[in-house]
Amino acid sequence: xxxxxxxxxxKAEVLVKGEGVHKAIRHVVxxxxxxxxxxxDEEDMLxxxxxxSDQVLxxxxxxxxxxxxxxxxxxxxxxMVNVANDLHMSLATCKVSKYDACVAVHAALNPA
Amino acid sequence: MSTAPQTTAAPETKPDADAGSEPLVLLELIxxxxxxxxxxxxxxxxxxxxxxxxxxxxxxxxKISGVPVEEDGRFFGLVSIxxxxxxxxxxxxxxxxxxxxxxxxxxxxDDMPLSFALRYFDRYHYGRFPVLNRxxxxxxIICQRDINRALLVELTHELNRLxxxxxxxxxxxxxxxxxxLREFPICKYDFENAGKAANQxxxxxxxxxFPPKVIRRIAxxxxxxxxxxxxxxxxxxxxxxxxxxxAEIVARDAGPGIEDVVWACQDGTSTxxxxxxxxxxxxxxxLANVKRVSDEFEITSKKGSGTTVKSVIYVDVPAxx
Numbered sequence: 001x002x003x004x005x006x007x008x009x010x011k012a013e014v015l016v017k018g019e020g021v022h023k024a025i026r027h028v029v030x031x032x033x034x035x036x037x038x039x040x041d042e043e044d045m046l047x048x049x050x051x052x053s054d055q056v057l058x059x060x061x062x063x064x065x066x067x068x069x070x071x072x073x074x075x076x077x078x079x080m081v082n083v084a085n086d087l088h089m090s091l092a093t094c095k096v097s098k099y100d101a102c103v104a105v106h107a108a109l110n111p112a
Numbered sequence: 113m114s115t116a117p118q119t120t121a122a123p124e125t126k127p128d129a130d131a132g133s134e135p136l137v138l139l140e141l142i143x144x145x146x147x148x149x150x151x152x153x154x155x156x157x158x159x160x161x162x163x164x165x166x167x168x169x170x171x172x173x174x175k176i177s178g179v180p181v182e183e184d185g186r187f188f189g190l191v192s193i194x195x196x197x198x199x200x201x202x203x204x205x206x207x208x209x210x211x212x213x214x215x216x217x218x219x220x221x222d223d224m225p226l227s228f229a230l231r232y233f234d235r236y237h238y239g240r241f242p243v244l245n246r247x248x249x250x251x252x253i254i255c256q257r258d259i260n261r262a263l264l265v266e267l268t269h270e271l272n273r274l275x276x277x278x279x280x281x282x283x284x285x286x287x288x289x290x291x292x293l294r295e296f297p298i299c300k301y302d303f304e305n306a307g308k309a310a311n312q313x314x315x316x317x318x319x320x321x322f323p324p325k326v327i328r329r330i331a332x333x334x335x336x337x338x339x340x341x342x343x344x345x346x347x348x349x350x351x352x353x354x355x356x357x358x359a360e361i362v363a364r365d366a367g368p369g370i371e372d373v374v375w376a377c378q379d380g381t382s383t384x385x386x387x388x389x390x391x392x393x394x395x396x397x398x399l400a401n402v403k404r405v406s407d408e409f410e411i412t413s414k415k416g417s418g419t420t421v422k423s424v425i426y427v428d429v430p431a432x433x
Contacts, residue, residue: 034392038332038401043324051392058307059392062314062331064324079304087311 001025001109003067003090006046009108010101012069012094015076016084020044020066025109030102034059048101052076054083061087071098141266147229148222150262151243151252157182158191160210164199167191167209178240180250181213187250189213190242219244222251226262229254295351298341298363303391306342309350310335313361326427329405330359333423336398337363343388345419359425370413377403377411 003021007014014021027042032051037059047065049056052074060068067090070076076093084091094101157180158167167179171193181188191213199205199212220229220241232241233256243252296309314331322330334352341348341363348365370376377399388394399421403409408424 032392035394035397035401038336039397039404041328049392053303053391055303055307055392058311059335061311062307062328062335064328 003046003069003092006069006105006108007092007094009104010069010071010092010094010096012092014090014092015081016089016091018067018084018088018090021090023066025066028102028105028109029065030098032098037063046105048098048105050074050098052080054079056080057083057087057089057091061089066090067092069094069101071096071101138263138267141263141270142227142230143225145226145262145266146222147220147224147226147243147254148252150226150229150258151222151254152258153252155180155182155250155253157250158209159183160188160208162209163206164191164196164209164212165205168196168199168205171196178253180242180253181209182250185249185251187219187242187244187248189215190217190240192239217242220254221246226259229259233259295349296338298338298345298348298350300342300345300347302342306339307335310338313352322427326359326425329425330361330427332405333402333425334361336402337361337421337423339393340398340421341365343393348418354427357427359427361423361425363421364418365420366418367416369415369417370411370419371415373411373413376413 002024004014004017006012006025023044025044025046027040027045028048029037029040029042029045030048031037032049034051034055037047040063043064045063045065047056047060047068048071049068050070050072052070054077056068056070057080068084070091070093073093073095080091083089096104156170156174156176158170160181160183162181170179171177178190178192180190188210191209195209195212195214196205199207204212218232218236218238218241220232220243222243222245229241232238240253240255242250243254245251294313296312298306298309310331313334314327317327317330330352334350338350341350345365346367348363351362351364353360353362378396385394399411402421402423405425406423407426408422410422411419413419
């Protein structure tokens with residue numbers, strides 16, 4: 001499943017299509033604590049977060065995430081799209097809560 | 113009777129009040145560079161006996177807009193394009209230049225900082241200034257083009273120094289290896305830029321095709337240390353070096369220091385405030401995470417002075433680099 005397909009599931013708006021936008025997602029991390037994200041050793045992960053800041057994108061780039069979805073309809077600072085473009089990091093935003101986003105993405109990644 | 117120019121040397125004045133708004137590198141440059149470093153010292157000059165027409169012809173040939181009148185280093189005045197135009201209009205283009213040259217001149221001294229020259233171009237709107245040495249001998253002329261050229265050259269040197277990137281170096285033992293060194297200044301609470309250094313390090317490693325797992329460990333160590341400098345120090349420097357199969361990332365600051373280093377390296381220990389936590393950091397896992405991804409880890413610190421953290425990660429230099 002790719003970030004584009006996850007965006008469809010979450011009815012998310014994809015603001016930046018970065019390098020990893022068509023990569024298969026192998027792991028999902030949901031966290032607002034970037035220190036926690038930096039502890040994850042998984043490759044090709046998708047980051048779900050309700051933290052809307054440039055540092056989210058920089059953290060995602062450091063750990064090699066395929067993309068970031070900002071949940072809860074958090075308004076994004078205007079700089080975020082520019083930073084995402086600079087880092088070639090996919091960025092999407094959706095209105096659902098982090099918990100609901102986790103449930104929906106889990107269901108989509110693990111069909112019954 | 114000889115004609116002496118009425119020269120006014122630019123007096124020493126205090127730096128402009130708004131000088132602090134300039135980038136520090138540029139400020140340092142215009143203070144460090146002297147007028148003599150920037151001026152043109154190979155001068156085209158004429159003696160006092162040259163006619164205004166001869167000066168005009170010289171200007172045309174050399175494509176210059178001002179000619180100093182000088183004999184044996186002694187400076188008498190300057191003939192400008194304006195003087196030539198007036199001579200043509202006034203019908204005295206065949207007169208000796210000593211009679212019509214500009215003698216009320218503002219001059220610069222060769223050991224003045226470049227900042228003075230910049231200020232005088234701004235104040236007097238002249239195209240050029242003659243430059244005299246301490247013995248009042250003419251040693252050069254300075255125009256804005258000289259300044260632009262010198263600043264571009266110096267800024268390029270400065271950028272190279274700051275980046276200090278060397279690739280494909282040979283070490284002391286004669287081994288051919290990749291060698292990269294860079295230093296990044298990190299400012300306290302500068303969250304707008306925090307993380308950029310680590311992001312750049314990662315991009316360089318990706319370009320050099322290092323193994324993804326190694327890149328990730330180096331990037332995580334660099335990022336955690338960079339965020340630490342931003343959050344906890346009064347500002348410092350993050351440097352990184354790759355040589356002989358080792359990536360060394362060093363975060364060095366000048367304060368405030370850590371009282372209990374062992375405590376600071378434990379998971380979950382943090383002195384970060386709520387604001388830092390609201391930005392997603394300050395959970396107290398930074399140093400522990402650096403230690404986790406490092407093959408060698410060192411920290412030295414003293415309360416009231418600085419902290420130095422060194423992370424070493426073993427790397428294999430990719431083939432073909």
